[in-house]
Amino acid sequence: MSLPVLVAIVAVGIALAVAAVHFTGGSRQAGISSEGEALQRFLLDFPAEKAEAVRLTSDGKAAFISLYGAGTGIVGVIGDKFLTRIACARDIKSLTLAGNTVSIRFRDLTWPGGEFVFADLSAAQEIAEALDPSLNFATGKA
Incomplete structure (x- = not known):
């Protein structure tokens, strides 16, 4: 041949x-269609956690969950799977807030982070402040 x-x-x-x-x-590609769906998916991996509020990104590819106590729950879409984790300030390598976009880089190599766009500025500010309480909203930078 x-x-x-x-x-x-x-x-x-x-x-x-x-x-x-x-x-x-x-x-x-998987997606998150509602706050309830995001919370349900998160609680599959962390059943003992108590949620206060759920914030979805505009594209439905991530959800951030305010937890009672310390930390923020995250549900992220990777292909047709979901990644769940609890993050707090010490897990963040860098975080910037520009308008309604939060850019996060984690110290953990398993999920480097990304840019998360929210429907409104207040949701982005809440998430940024929860993950980095020292964020200065006057300049929009960490």
């Missing part, structure tokens, strides 16, 4: 495998 034919067979095989994964739901 010639090399060009072998390359073509391999390329077609890879394309068929990728298509099969896609059409069987392998590229499906």
